[in-house]
Amino acid sequence: MSTMRRRVLALSLSLSMLGAAQADEGMWMPSQLPDIAKQLKAAGFKGRPRDLAELARPPMNAVVKVGGASGAFVSGDGLVLTNHHVAFGVIQYNSKPERDLIRDGYIAADRSAELPANPDYRVLVTTGFDRITDRILADAKGKQGRGYYDAVDSATKAAVAECEREPGYRCSVANMYYGTDFYLVRQLELRDVRLVYAPPNDIGNYGGEVDNFVWPRHAGDFTLLRAYVGKDGKPADYSPDNVPYTPPAHLQVSTRNVKEGDFAMLAGYPGVTFRHRMASEFANQIQWQLPSRVALYQGMIDTIESAGAKDEAARVSYAAQVRSFKNTLKRAQGELDGLRRSDAVRVRRDDEAAMLAWLEQQRDAAAIKADIASAQAVLDQGMATRERDQLIAAITAQTQLLRSAITVQRLAHERGKPDAQREAGYQQRDEVLITGQLKQAQRRYAPAVEKALLAHLLAQYQALPAAQHVAEFDTVFGTTPVQLKAKLDAMYAGTKLGDEALRLSAMQADAATLATSNDALLQAAASLLPAILRMEDESKASAGELLRLRPAYMKALIAFRESQGRAVYPDANSTLRVSYGRISAMDPRDGVHYQPLTTVQGIVEKHTGEEPFNAPRPLLDAIAKGDFGSTAEPSLGNSSRGAQTVDFLTNLDTTGGNSGSPVLDAQGKLIALNFDSNWEAVSASWMFDPRYKRAIHVDMRYMRWLMAKVYPAPHLLKEMNLPAE
Amino acid sequence: MSTMRRRVLALSLSLSMLGAAQADEGMWMPSQLPDIAKQLKAAGFKGRPRDLAELARPPMNAVVKVGGASGAFVSGDGLVLTNHHVAFGVIQYNSKPERDLIRDGYIAADRSAELPANPDYRVLVTTGFDRITDRILADAKGKQGRGYYDAVDSATKAAVAECEREPGYRCSVANMYYGTDFYLVRQLELRDVRLVYAPPNDIGNYGGEVDNFVWPRHAGDFTLLRAYVGKDGKPADYSPDNVPYTPPAHLQVSTRNVKEGDFAMLAGYPGVTFRHRMASEFANQIQWQLPSRVALYQGMIDTIESAGAKDEAARVSYAAQVRSFKNTLKRAQGELDGLRRSDAVRVRRDDEAAMLAWLEQQRDAAAIKADIASAQAVLDQGMATRERDQLIAAITAQTQLLRSAITVQRLAHERGKPDAQREAGYQQRDEVLITGQLKQAQRRYAPAVEKALLAHLLAQYQALPAAQHVAEFDTVFGTTPVQLKAKLDAMYAGTKLGDEALRLSAMQADAATLATSNDALLQAAASLLPAILRMEDESKASAGELLRLRPAYMKALIAFRESQGRAVYPDANSTLRVSYGRISAMDPRDGVHYQPLTTVQGIVEKHTGEEPFNAPRPLLDAIAKGDFGSTAEPSLGNSSRGAQTVDFLTNLDTTGGNSGSPVLDAQGKLIALNFDSNWEAVSASWMFDPRYKRAIHVDMRYMRWLMAKVYPAPHLLKEMNLPAE
Structure with a gap:
């Protein structure tokens, strides 16, 4: 390896020296966050960036992979919040003609009423993320083509097999920066997951295919599950004797108002991007x-x-x-x-x-x-x-x-x-x-x-x-x-x-x-x-x-970016990432301005009485009643009571796999759940364009209002340490 | 007739006593405008409302009926401005395979190059508007049903026949307030109309059926015609010897900027509304x-x-x-x-x-x-x-x-x-x-x-x-x-x-x-x-x-409105009406805000290269060049030059037939040409809802820019007393 190449490689490992990164773009590995602490702080984050780097500390140890997408623990008793569409298979699995949980939604009155998920449904908690580049590439060095491929493949399989020797864990090797670095990812695999609370499909999927990728949006795309473990606290298949899993930490749902311009950050498992392709x-x-x-x-x-x-x-x-x-x-x-x-x-x-x-x-x-x-x-x-x-x-x-x-x-x-x-x-x-x-x-x-x-x-x-x-x-x-x-x-x-x-x-x-x-x-x-x-x-x-x-290219790019004072996040690969930004309006085209928060008024406007715009009667009645209590946004709406928000828009960097990602405020409180992108951002897997890239979230105030006033579940609000109305 | 009915009738004739009318709703007969002078002034009109009441004075005598819709004289030599879609038949009539004026547009280099319209195309100037209720109802009194109908019909035909005895005039009887009042309308009928300037269809009808009723809009829907008369100054069929008509007055196109909130008023010939139905x-x-x-x-x-x-x-x-x-x-x-x-x-x-x-x-x-x-x-x-x-x-x-x-x-x-x-x-x-x-x-x-x-x-x-x-x-x-x-x-x-x-x-x-x-x-x-x-x-x-x-109902309604301090305009019936309001944004639905002015940027965004979004190359080049001169709106766009506007939105009260209506500013200068409504306003023929009723206009600055920089016609700008760039 030439001097130059070694030098470039060295640079790639010293991201901490970097100055200002490009605003808002970036799916950062948690370990990179201390390197961009200055920008995070400047954007409005009030916590300590280095806390975010620790997978074993809050808030990262509360973020989970669930049903192939993302979610988070929201109580000390293993309650997991994710999207309705991420938990859809679980809801469907428990539906019967005479008990249609898709149509009617579900509220488990107590723990005994929580319904087991399909047996292959998983909640995964990332507990290890270790760089093993040298081990993975050891045999590949000097090889080319198929030989290089097979050497990496064998080393990967060996590392995974070794890691999975401990029962209850699922392991994988993540390739960062296109072969530049390899990380061994170790995840606790919770196999007994149960359905706790789901809104009716006409709320969870309000707008259906018609509104898919659309802003303004009015879906209550959330569902609560609970992870269970054996009495010994270890992952186990479903058994009535299992007990709720006690996560190392959980997120607290915010009770504050949020509005345009507020800081927001998101953690989850984005699937794949191509931003650093040639x-x-x-x-x-x-x-x-x-x-x-x-x-x-x-x-x-x-x-x-x-x-x-x-x-x-x-x-x-x-x-x-x-x-x-x-x-x-x-x-x-x-x-x-x-x-x-x-x-x-x-x-x-x-x-x-x-x-x-x-x-x-x-x-x-x-x-x-x-x-x-x-x-x-x-x-x-x-x-x-x-x-x-x-x-x-x-x-x-x-x-x-x-x-x-x-x-x-x-x-x-x-x-x-x-x-x-x-x-x-x-x-x-x-x-x-x-x-x-x-x-x-x-x-x-x-x-x-x-x-x-x-x-x-x-x-x-x-x-x-x-x-x-x-x-x-x-x-x-x-x-x-x-x-x-x-x-x-x-x-x-x-x-x-x-x-x-x-x-x-x-x-x-x-x-x-x-x-x-x-x-x-x-x-x-x-x-x-x-x-x-x-x-x-x-x-x-x-x-x-x-x-x-490719690593030659990536290292050159990283070094070049460093010369510009910018850090480089690896392209998404289904590993835990963090992005930050703010609640943001959008001007999708000449003459049109999108407000960043929607209200229940839009549910009424879209309601036709037919799928996918068939708002349930209890929801329409509650909207007409206008009893929004502590969940109303005072700066919106025409009445002195303010308006009940539904969804909001941020400029956070997301892609497929980020469904269910928790959205946190500057204090690390949970303010929303990511569930979609806008249509204009469909090209973001290749290029992040700040004019058009937005992410769509369910406002936690809408979830709280539904659980307080429309399909009440006071016991779950209490478990999440939230007001009853 | 009972005392009460006489009293109500008397009230209907004393609109001048009225106080504040409902804001912005109303297709007023010019003769009513002095009655609502206070509201007109309060809305921002700087002229004398009683001048607007006179059909024989500017600006009303510059407003014409053209091709079944509306238009206005814009020069002392009979130049008439109306919509591209109102003049479309004239353009089509003059198009041949080897000279496609629809596709290419047309600029008459001089008067000899102005092209005769199809022979049935007319420009009508309203010169008389006289109440003849007593005459029309004289024979009908005491009759019922078919007898009443036939009596009104005969009296109407007789009045029209008598009025049309003078050559060059077309007459009609307008029924106001559903049989309450009848007016004899006398119109000078100009039969030699010629095509002077038309933009290419891809500008005049940019967006076509797809954008019909749509905001934001980007059409340059205007065309210039010229009315000709015989050498004796009287209406005549087309003849090469005819001379341009000298209108009693014409409108001056404004050279000022216009922006959200500015006063606007419009005169034209709205077709039919049903607002006062039972x-x-x-x-x-x-x-x-x-x-x-x-x-x-x-x-x-x-x-x-x-x-x-x-x-x-x-x-x-x-x-x-x-x-x-x-x-x-x-x-x-x-x-x-x-x-x-x-x-x-x-x-x-x-x-x-x-x-x-x-x-x-x-x-x-x-x-x-x-x-x-x-x-x-x-x-x-x-x-x-x-x-x-x-x-x-x-x-x-x-x-x-x-x-x-x-x-x-x-x-x-x-x-x-x-x-x-x-x-x-x-x-x-x-x-x-x-x-x-x-x-x-x-x-x-x-x-x-x-x-x-x-x-x-x-x-x-x-x-x-x-x-x-x-x-x-x-x-x-x-x-x-x-x-x-x-x-x-x-x-x-x-x-x-x-x-x-x-x-x-x-x-x-x-x-x-x-x-x-x-x-x-x-x-x-x-x-x-x-x-x-x-x-x-x-x-x-x-x-x-x-x-x-119905007159009993209408008179009761008028008297009731008077008790509320409100005037009542008659439902539209293709007679000359005036409405006033302002340049207005719109919130069509939850989360969406429409800006009231569009810019040429939107033309580029919509351009696909295929009908109806096939902006001509000279237009795209001119936009890319960004040379907007005196026609740019300084408050819009990202550059210090401001942005070139295209269309704008007002809350003016319009309906079908108002196509081509001149839109005037507080000083009576021509700032735009009406050409469409928004989709949300389709129901306005029955009910004016101020949240959703908007009218769509071509900004005269877009016309001026096209005529100065894109498809230049300096001689016409000069004729209209407008700057060359």
Whole structure:
């Protein structure tokens, strides 16, 4: 390693020397917060930033991962607050025709009435977060490509296995700054979770899909769960004998008013962002990936709708897939619009150019630049087949019968290895899931539609330049539209995989038996499999190379930012992060101003009496009564009583996974629960644009009012140390 | 006439005694403005209110009726400013494939390049407005029902004929306060109108249907025309020898800045409002008329779409009708939503109850109340058959072939009378239009769809209670679904009216010849005609009774309002009116605030490159350049140059027909041109709700900037006495 590279690496570890960070952008590791103490204080935080860095201290030890998203302990008896939509599976699991908890909501009158969650539902408390970069990279050093990838993978698996030797813990390795650093994350896994309080769906999900991503918003998207443990205080499966878990700390719900401009911070588990990707990746995303995704999904939607136009049964079979395609398309278009609005290609390109120019002035820049150039070459290589890769992914993932045939062949192939060495997704424990998928294919399939979809996608594949072609695909599907039609007709006339029982029995067959099958689709899948495996290998080799090479880029970026007096947070990766900012209005477009707080008046305005705007009668009555007590915001509304707020908007930095994140005030009190972003912020996974990035929260005063006046639960208010009204 | 009634009538004529009127609501006759001088002054008007009352003085004599809407003279040489959409027919008339003025806009380089409008296009200058109530009602006194109606009708026709004896004038009688007063309106009719300056459609109609009724808005909806007269100064048909008309006055476009809160007033020709209808009519409109209109149109749309689902040609034939149905439905739903939001049933009911309670305290209330009760009885009688009347109107108006057959029979029937006594719409001068309709039926018709539509509507008719049935309809269509199907099948199998030539020859036939026709649809129409004529008679008799009786209600309302210190403007009836108010923001719903001025930034934000958001390149370039000169609003935008405004919002009281109305500032200078309302105000034809009623205007600074910097016309700026940049 050259001097320069060592120097850059050293810089990356000395964030504490940094000055002012960019305002409000940032999903900080708690351990970084002391490094940006000055900015945190300047923004209005009244606590000690270094307390926030300690996972074992309040408030961080009160923040949990729940149902794949975020939440927090809000009482000393293991009460967990998260979103209604995060706990939705638990509510659904406990609903029956004669007791519809989705529709009616639920209030457990006492602990004995708290209802067990589905057995796979988890509350995870992060108890350890240790840097193990040297251990993870020890074997990888000197390797390249697939070798580098496999070395990191093995070291990761070993570290996880060792960590999980202690029962009751789930462990994982988090990759920070794209292979620069690795952390071992250790989480206490609470397996007995129970439903305590849920509002009716028409409150928790008020506005439904129509209001999804929309501001102004009026949802009471919260639910209270409780974590239980065995009598020994250790994680346990559900048992009536279990006792409430005593968390090391819990958050106190605030009883103060909050208003525009107030400091706010949030902790949670954001899923994935791409903010530090290279300029060429930004350009590819905006100039090719998103537009071509829009075109791909539009084409698939049109094809399915046209093929199913005269067949009601086919239309029903594909309804869910089409709906999902439309969501994907809408989201891609929103992301594209947002990134264009933010001029993201130019902004990132200029920023990278400035970094490279700065790097030029540093000693020993050549080695760094060589690594960056090598990373760029790997990316370029991937982009050379991007059209093909997109089409083949759609062909193999968005069909039902062809996908089933490939899955059956792949499973047989993997079964030839020891279970631990099988590809993820094809291990013994995955077979239940695969069986489910094969069964489900039945309800989602019509031969004419699948053939039309394949014809549509493969016609595009056939039109690609020769360099993007794959021999096995050419053989199986032909190289002209005429051949394609004949091949597809023969394939679907010659398969019995449309029969569910046959699919399931094929799944049990070994590779040798399958090889003798005369089923045309199974034969086609067998011919395609080597190509699929080969492309997967190539993809892992590229991933390995990028894992090896990207740290040069990241370290240069971190050092460059340091020269600008700015800290760098790692891109989101489902680990615990903190962001801070304030309650913020928004001007989404010329002539329109969004107020940062909504009131119950908006519930009445939106109410139509039909889903998703069917406010329950008790809520409408309580609003009409106007008895808001201690939960009213005095600065809003026309009456001297003030107005009852519902949701509010902050400029906090969030992404998917931050659902249920607790929002804290300057004193660390819980003022809201994060549950969504605005539509204009859909592009924030790539670029944080302070003009448009907002997060949407349920105001805790709305929760308190509902629990005090509308669907009363005085015992829970008391448990949370909150006033009864 | 009782003493009380005379007293109330006297009060109605003494509006000058009134105190404060309700703020901002009101479409005032210019003659009323001195009566509300105090409020006008208090609102910020700096001129003399009594000057506004004079039609022969500025500014009123500069306000014109143009192309059915409103406009104003803006130079001493007859330059008329109105909306792009009001002048659209003129632009279209002058467009050719090789010279697309709709797409490209138009700038006449000099007067010789000004392009003649379509020959029926008119600019009308109101020169007389005289109360002739006594003359109109002289013969009607003592009569009732149809007799009253015919007496008013004859007196009206006589007054118009006498007034129009002077060439160059068009006259009409305006009914104010529902039969309380009648005015003879005399208008100079300028018949040679020419196109001078039009922006490209992508500016004039930026946002198109998508932005229709929408705020924030970004359309440059203006066009300049010029009125010409003969060399003798009198109105004349187009001739190259004509000379520009010299108006008695013109408005000066303002060069000052305008901002939120500034005084604004507007003059124009609002079409029709229903604000002073009785409480029962409000209840009927909101509780029955609008919901049932929504259901009726939704049913017709569904029927046509379903019947045409498998027939592409039928779908094309009905596309325009379905689009128009969808517009009607959307508007009805918007009106319904708005009236519910404003709680209009309750508000009007409480207001009327208060009026009646007040009336109780007056001397001689009995006679007034008797008339009001009689009016209510007439309304009740009409409502008793409202379902039937709605269905029969749809059956006879929304079909193509059946309607053609009825039209042919009706025309033959009317031809039996002297031309002057024929029903309006069936006179000799109407036959060109009828021929056109009969030809058009060809392109808008498919037998299966028309039969399905009739089956759908008549099934509802058949299900009505007996009291609503009409013998002739029962005979022709049967009284059960089975009979209906058989009758419709026979009718459409036995008609040749699908043949255009046959329709046109049938139109020429006299009643005797038609009576011998064995065409099934013509026979059906002949059977239905007596019922249609009878219902029409009944309707005119009701109209006559209401004309006789409503004045009692209106006079009571006016007197009641006087007791509250408020003046009453008559409901709109396409006569010249004035409203005043201010530039106003709006809070359309919880959490959303609309700024009252938009800027060119919004054009860039909305630009997609595709209609209706395809801003022309010169406009985008000029915006990017940011050279806004004297037309920038210094208080807006981020730059020190300020921002270029586009449109603005006022709380002025407007309705359809106010398109092109000049908007004046406190000094009477022209600051904007009205062109639309916001969606929330769609219900304002029934109720003015100050929270939601806004009018949308083109800021004259945007027009000036376009004419100075984007599509320059320095000669026109000079003519309007405006700076060159």
